Amino acid sequence: MDTDTGFLDPAQENAAAARSAEEAARAALAGTGAYLMPPADVLTCLGADASSWAHFAAHWQDLSEDAYAARLGTRRLRRYGHFSLSPATGELRLLPHSAFVQPDNTNPLYETVDRHFDPLTGAFVADPVLRRILGLLGRLVGALEVAEWWSVRVHPFRVLATAQGAGEPTPEGMHRDGVTLVSSLLVGRDNATGGESTVCSPDGDDILSATLCEPASLLVSDDRGTLHGVSPVRPVDAALPARRDVLVTTLTPG
Template sequence: MESLTDFPDPAAGHAAARTAEETARAALAGEGVHLMPPADVLACTGTDESAWARFTTHWDDLYEDEYAARRGTCRLRRYGHFSFMPATGELRLLPHTGFVQPGGTNPLYERVDRRFEPLTGAFVADPVLRALIGVLGRTAGALDTAERWSVKVHPFRVLATADGSGEPTPEGRHRDGVTLVSSLLVGRDNATGGESTVYGPEGEEMLSVTLDEPASLLLSDDRGTLHEVSPVRPSDAGAPARRDVLVTTLTPG
């Protein structure tokens, strides 16, 4: 597990969290993309070292993504769907169903009813996840007004060996058909690549960054942008590369 060094001082956490959320909202409303550094994410979610360590263990309990495997990528994942009310903070897990992306978004999987294993009960109950969804729900308010957010949660682990690269986004440049899309780096090991790029509607590059510090959070307005992640390869060819992320999307509804 990667260690974090800049855990927030509880006495200063509330002020730091307010500032971080205000900065994120302003950037999303103005530019459509924002990179929230780990210190801000930890402050906003009230996460300390032991809570982060517990949170990362959920990535050791994922299942193979058979759809990605058909294209030669070793990707592990689960999936969950929540309802979040920003006015009250109510978060409710919805019944487990297939995951379908709308037309005009994902060239590989649009309108395909993909079936993934549900989130574990421990993951659903984890305070870090629940706090993060709250942060995202408040931040998404800069893009749209919603009495209730539809929140879709995807923990991913991509593995790669010297014989083949791991593809975090085998579909290439795409949209998710949502309002806000976010990618939280949970960890990476022995990995090169995995550069996240957000593009404007005409294909212009808006932001390109390699999430390499745990708790880094990339946010973008999916309505007017596209995104992709470059292949992951091992730094040391004698061992596999690993990249763990949490992708969370929000749409009014």
């Protein structure tokens, strides 16, 4: 604080705004089980500006084809990485690359399949924005559960659609991931309609529905007591493809 004027300096103001945004998200998670954090709040929490966000979003140009989704008629690009995160110290460790295994009784399409995806690139792993996102999620999940280490699974996705076929962000429909916290961060979308995200109770009661349209919109939900899914994506201009880029991250006690 400026002792002469009594006003907070810009750095202190940003820190206070970030704390307020995180407190609102934590309260909603502990209450209703879902929260949509506005882009301005997300960028404040990340300390990201237009340049650092553009650098982060550029990693979506370097994803690989998802052969498993292709078998169901959806063109989806992705990579996959697994980290451990200490909530006490903020230490983040990249774990050895392995197959992605869906827990039992969660995703009916893939729970018996060990899926193999290309690993995250070194540039993506080292990106400061990614590391701040994981730190933010590590603070938010503390509203739901306490853990010495969090198992953090990171999935950058690009879903493409044409006039001949809709893109299915969640071909399995409404589902659980078998984790504590699941999050979806919109990185970008172009020429796309649809893609509404829904979080509901196990009985089907709607908790939150929203279409993530503005980059840096962050949807978080308590996966222990909710289901989530995303409606199909279609092109606005049928002559051009539609694109939806998201970062899906899950946290469960390690």
